[in-house]
Amino acid sequence: MDAAGVRPGELVLDVGAGLGALTAPLVRAGAQVVAVELHPGRADRLRRRFADAPVTVVRADAADLRLPSRPFRVVSSPPYNVSTALLKRLLAPGSRLVSADLVLQRAVANRWSRGDAPGANRWYYHYDLSIGLRLPRKAFTPPPHVDSAVLVLRKR
Numbered sequence: 001m002d003a004a005g006v007r008p009g010e011l012v013l014d015v016g017a018g019l020g021a022l023t024a025p026l027v028r029a030g031a032q033v034v035a036v037e038l039h040p041g042r043a044d045r046l047r048r049r050f051a052d053a054p055v056t057v058v059r060a061d062a063a064d065l066r067l068p069s070r071p072f073r074v075v076s077s078p079p080y081n082v083s084t085a086l087l088k089r090l091l092a093p094g095s096r097l098v099s100a101d102l103v104l105q106r107a108v109a110n111r112w113s114r115g116d117a118p119g120a121n122r123w124y125y126h127y128d129l130s131i132g133l134r135l136p137r138k139a140f141t142p143p144p145h146v147d148s149a150v151l152v153l154r155k156r
C-alpha cells in the first residue's frame with residue numbers, strides 16, 4: 001500500500017478483494033474503491049463491511065472484468081490462476097489503466113518485468129514494468145507453495 005502511493009479521490013480496483021485486507025487501507029488512503037470478488041459469500045461480507053465507505057463491491061470474474069471508462073489504478077492480490085488473463089485485460093487497447101501494483105507468483109512477476117510474457121512487447125511502449133516488494137511464502141497464512149512479488153506497472 002505504501003509503495004503504491006494512492007492519493008485521495010483516485011479510483012482504485014482491488015481485484016480478488018477477499019475480505020478486504022487491501023480494501024480497508026485503500027479506503028483509509030482516501031481512494032474510491034471498486035472491490036471485485038467472485039465468491040458470493042465474500043462479496044456479501046465486503047458489502048456489509050464497507051457499507052458506509054466509498055466502496056463499490058462487484059461480484060465478477062477477474063478474467064472477464066469490465067474496466068472503468070475513466071483513469072484508474074489497481075492495487076490487488078488476485079488469485080494466481082487469473083494473473084495472465086487479468087494483466088492482458090488491464091493492458092488491452094483502450095484501457096485507462098494508470099498504474100497497477102499486483103501481488104503475483106514471483107516467477108510470473110519476474111517474467112512480465114523482463115518482457116518475457118506472451119505478447120508483452122506491445123505494452124512496453126506505454127508502461128514501465130518492474131518488480132517491487134518481494135514477499136516470501138511465509139508472509140501469507142496459510143503459506144502457498146510459491147514465493148510472491150509485487151509487479152509494478154506505471155504508465156509512461
Ligand SMILES: C[S@@+](CC[C@H](N)C(=O)[O-])C[C@H]1O[C@@H](n2cnc3c(N)ncnc32)[C@H](O)[C@@H]1O
Nearest residue numbers: 016017018021037038039060061062077078079
Ligand atoms: C489471494 S486472495 C486475496 C484476498 C485479499 N485481497 C487479500 O489480500 O487478503 C484472492 C481472492 O480472489 C477471489 N477470487 C478467486 N477467483 C476469482 C476470480 N476469478 N475473480 C475474482 N475474484 C476471484 C478469491 O475468492 C479470494 O478472495
